[in-house]
Amino acid sequence: MEVALPIGMEQFARQQQRLLKACEVGWNEPDVVGMGLAGSFADGKPDAYSDLDVRMVLANGAFDRIFPRRLELARNCGPLLAAFTGEHVGEPNLLITLYEDLVHVDYLFAEVSQTAEKNEGRRTLVLWQRDDEVVQAFSRTYVADPVSEVTYAESRIWTWVWYVQTKILRGELWEAVSGLNSVRDVVLFRLLAIARAQRYRGARYAEESLGEHRTDFARTLATIDQESLLSALRAEVDLYLRLADPLLALHGVEPQRAARDAVLSALDAGLAWRP
Numbered sequence: 001m002e003v004a005l006p007i008g009m010e011q012f013a014r015q016q017q018r019l020l021k022a023c024e025v026g027w028n029e030p031d032v033v034g035m036g037l038a039g040s041f042a043d044g045k046p047d048a049y050s051d052l053d054v055r056m057v058l059a060n061g062a063f064d065r066i067f068p069r070r071l072e073l074a075r076n077c078g079p080l081l082a083a084f085t086g087e088h089v090g091e092p093n094l095l096i097t098l099y100e101d102l103v104h105v106d107y108l109f110a111e112v113s114q115t116a117e118k119n120e121g122r123r124t125l126v127l128w129q130r131d132d133e134v135v136q137a138f139s140r141t142y143v144a145d146p147v148s149e150v151t152y153a154e155s156r157i158w159t160w161v162w163y164v165q166t167k168i169l170r171g172e173l174w175e176a177v178s179g180l181n182s183v184r185d186v187v188l189f190r191l192l193a194i195a196r197a198q199r200y201r202g203a204r205y206a207e208e209s210l211g212e213h214r215t216d217f218a219r220t221l222a223t224i225d226q227e228s229l230l231s232a233l234r235a236e237v238d239l240y241l242r243l244a245d246p247l248l249a250l251h252g253v254e255p256q257r258a259a260r261d262a263v264l265s266a267l268d269a270g271l272a273w274r275p
Helices: 013-027 063-076 112-119 133-139 146-170 173-195 211-218 226-250 257-272
Strands: 032-038 052-058 080-086 091-099 104-111 125-129
Touching: 013 032, 013 052, 013 063, 013 104, 013 125, 032 112, 032 133, 052 063, 052 112, 052 133, 063 080, 063 091, 063 104, 104 112, 112 133, 125 133, 146 173, 146 226, 146 257, 173 211, 173 226, 211 226, 226 257
Parallel strands: 052 104
Antiparallel strands: 032 052, 032 125, 080 091, 091 104
């Protein structure tokens, strides 16, 4: 087996050792038809803290044979400290692992026919393949769905905003902080990615994409104080409207006007709101 490692990987001995072992384990499984590497190593900007985003490409029909053995395969790649699946990030086919040398490896399992969809357009280097179907699968273009994305945001944002305001009013300030963080990560960064025609990655590498919105996003941060939290919530709503409304119009998605009016009225009342 010949492994096509990323250029410069020899500078990162821990990650290189773990990746080579993973490739050996994969090669010894006939149902694994190839492996790829996404993330910072594929993007050409790794550092000592980089994890490994490994793509396990399976033969069609092999998922139910391989995925139940995920822990066995991960242990064969080195001394394993922890491993769990990725339902919390919306990807149950992802195995998230941490090894004794503190190398973090994410193994995404997908059959050849599902590889393009699961990879979501990420740049991916083919480490090895049994035939050309692996590189062909990674070369298929992922088609984004901005209509679904903006519909997702508009149908949820107003309930979430009111939820955060109620926690501020009640004095559940830490829960309000959590809610503000969720709105920023799940909604605002999503809309920014759509507006810039980029893949949504939550807050990852946000520093590179904020641009003219840098100050606007900074205003969504708060201290543990009712006035500060309310100000941050208003900043999030203002930023949402400026990001979302052009996208809603562009993609023909109707705003939730009744929900907007009710929640914005309550937000105007702020700490003085009463039932």
